[in-house]
Amino acid sequence: MADYPPMVSLRVDNDLFAGRDEGYTSGVGLTLVSPNLRDYVDDPCLPAPARLVNRYLEWLQPEGFEQQNMVVTVGQGIFTPGDGTRRDLIVDDRPYAGALLVGFGYNARQDNRLRTTQLLIGMVGPASLAEKTQRLIHKFTGSDNFEGWDHQLHNEPVLNLVHERLWRSEVRPVGGGSLQWDAISHAGGAIGNLHTLANTGLELRLGHRLPDDFGSSPVRPAGSNTAPTRTGPELSGWSWNAYIAIDARWVLRDMTLDGNTFRSSHSVDREPLVGEAAVGFAVTRGRTRFALARYFRTREFKGQDERPSYGSFTITHAF
Template identity: 40%
Template sequence: MLAVTVTFGLWFAQTPAFAEETDPVLRDREDERGTYSFVLENDKFAGKDDGYTNGVRISWLSPETDIPDWIDEGADYVPFFSHQGRRRYGFSLGQTMYAPDDLTVKQLQDDDRPYAGFLFGSVGILSDTGYRLDNLQLTLGVVGPASLAAETQDFVHHSLDTTDPQGWDNQLHNEPGFILTYERKWRGIYEFSPFGLAMDMTPHLGASLGNIHTHITTGATARIGFDLPADYGPPLIQPSLPGSDFFAPSRKLGGYLFAGVEGRAVLHNIFLDGNTFRDSHSVDKKPFVGGIQVGVALTYGDARLAYTHLFRTKEFDGQDSADEFGAITLSYRF
C-alpha cells in the first residue's frame, strides 16, 4: 500500500495541473471567507463500542485576507511551504478516547488496549496554491484523567442508557502531550462531458512527531461529483486521512462521493505504548497500519455536510478485530 500511494503522489506531482503558473485559484482572487467546522467520530456508527470509540473537534480557520503580517512572514521560513500560496491560520479544540472491547470488566485487561483519553488544542497554518496544500500544525494537550475522557464516556453512556464502563481506573496516567504535524497534498481535476461531472485525485504525504504520535503516512483520496469545491475533502481527526476545513463552492448546490486509502509507519503511539515517563498499561503495537475510507459530502450555499465511514487495520498484537467507525462533519463559511 505504501509503494502504491507514493507512486500516485509522484505521478500526480508531475502532471501540468499541479504547476503553480497554471493555477486559476491563485491568480484570480483571495477567498474572503473563514470557516467553522465540527467533527464527530464514533464507533457506534459502525455498531461497535471499543477501540477508538469517540472523537470530537471544533475548529476555526481564518479567511485568506485576514492573516496577520507576522504570521504570513513567519510562514516564509517554513521549509517546503509555497511562497506563492494563499495562506490561512486556525485554531481547534478536541477530545479523543480509547477503550478495550469489554467495558464491563473492572480489572486491568492486559491483552487489550488501555483505557485512554486525549484533550487537546491545536494551532496551525496552511498554504494553498489551489492544486497543492501544505499544512503545519502544533497540537498540545493532556492524556490521562485530566483529559476528562472517563467523565465524558460515563455521561454519554448514562444518557443513552447503555453499558456503564467499569475500567477507567486503569487508564493511562496524566501526561502532557504534543504533536508537530506536517502534511502535503496534491490535487488534480478532470472534467467529464456531457454529464457535468468532475473527478479529482489527491495524494498526500505527511509526518507527525511527538510523545502522542510519531509516524510517517502516505495515501490518496479520489472524489467524483458535481461542483467539486476548492477543498481537499472533509476534515477528520488525526491520525485519520487528512482533509481540509475550508471549501470554496462555485455554485449553490453541489456534492461528491469519495474514497481513500492510507498507509502509516508507526514509530510511537502513546495510546498503545503507554505513558512515556511512568509505567502504565501497554500492548505491542504493529509497526504498519492501513486505512480505507468512503463517504459522501453535500454543499449548499456556505454549508458543507459530510459522512465518512472508516476502516482501520489491527493496530496491536492480539487485537480481536480491526477498528471501524463513522464521522459526521459540518463546516460553515462566514
C-alpha cells in the same frame, strides 16, 4: 473577508456509528478556519489573541505561497478496550486512554499544491476528562458505563508536530455530463510523544461542482474545507461528491497503545504498519457543508480481536 469568509467546523467520530463500542470509541473536534491571510502576525482578519500566538510560532509558518490561512482546533479523543464490564486490568487489550488537545495549524497553497503544519498541545490521562465525557455520552444514549477507567494512562502533557504535503490533480469531466472527478495524494508524518509516524495515501472524488480544496475526509489535517481556495467558497446552489480514501502509516509511537512515556503504565504490542480506508459523501448548500464517512482500519496491536471501524460526520459553515 467577503470573498474568503472564516469558517467553523464541528466533527464527531463514534464507533457506535459502526455498531460497536471499543478501540477509538469517540472523538469530537471544533475547528475555526481563518480567511486567506496576507501574513500570520499583522493581518487584521485574525483576532488579536491569534496574532499574539503567531508571534511565538513564526518558525512553523510558511512563506512565499499564493494563499495561506490559520486553523485552530480543540478536540478530544477517547480509547477503550472491548470489554467494558471488567474492572480489572485487561492486559491483552488496549489501555483506557483519553486525549484533550488544542491545535494551531498553518496551511499554504501554491496552485494545486498544499503544505500544512499543525502543532498539537494538550494532555493525556484523567486531565483529558475522557471518563466523564464517555459517561455523559453513555447516559445520553442509554448505554452501560465502562468500569475499567481506574487503569487509564497517567496524566502526561502532549506536544506533537504534524506535517503533510498534498497534491491535487486537475478536475476532469466524466463523459459529457455535469459529473467531475479528481485525485488528491498526500505524504507526511508526525513527531511527538502522542504520535510518531510517517504516512502516505490517496483520495478519489466524484461529484457535481467539486470544491476547490484538498479533500473531503475530515480526519485529514487539511480536509473538510480547511485549506485555502483559489476562487473562494461557492456560496450559492448545491454541490456534492462521494469519495474513497486510503492511508498507510509506519507507526513508531502511539501513546494510546505504547503507554506513558516517562511512567510505567498499561501497554500492548503495537503493530508498526497500519492501513486505513474511508468511504464518504459530502454535500454543500450555500454556506453550509455536511460530510459523512465510514472508516476501516487494520489491526493496531497484536492480538486485537477485530479490525477497528468507526463513523464520522462533520458540519462546516462559512460566515
